[in-house]
Amino acid sequence: MTKEIAKLVVVKPVLGYKKKSHLEKWGFTKTNGEWSKEGTVEELKKFWDEIDVYKRPIMIEKHTTKSYSKEYAWDAGMYSTTQRKYVHNDYDLDFYLQV
Structure with a gap:
């Protein structure tokens, strides 16, 4: 069986370097200005399902921490906000399978 x-x-x-680093981490190579990954049809379909944006988007979280000012007699408590950035979505990365 072949x-x-x-x-x-x-x-x-x-x-952008963030998307490029993710593609390199996933095993994509750039040849003739085109990013591609080679393998068997089953392997690539399984990989495509794993990185499908609707199932599991890849996010980079940026944490911002701020504290209340003591000079205004506020509590010295802290709060944290998290900004999430999607590394890829359907508008940024689209794939097609070439057999």
């Missing part, structure tokens, strides 16, 4: 070799290609160009 396994069919396929290629998963990123459709839209990837800009």
Whole structure:
């Protein structure tokens, strides 16, 4: 039984070091200006399901911590806000499977 070799290609160009580092971490390589990953059809479909934006988006969290001012007689408590940024979504990274 032979396994069919396929290629998963990123459709839209990837800009920014964060998306580039994620693609490199996932095993994508850039050849002729095109980001792609090679493997069997089953492996690539399974990988595509794992990184599907609707199922599990990848987020980078930026923590901002602020404290209340003591000179205004407020409590010295602290609160934290978290800004979440989606590394990729359907508008940034689209894939197609080339068999």
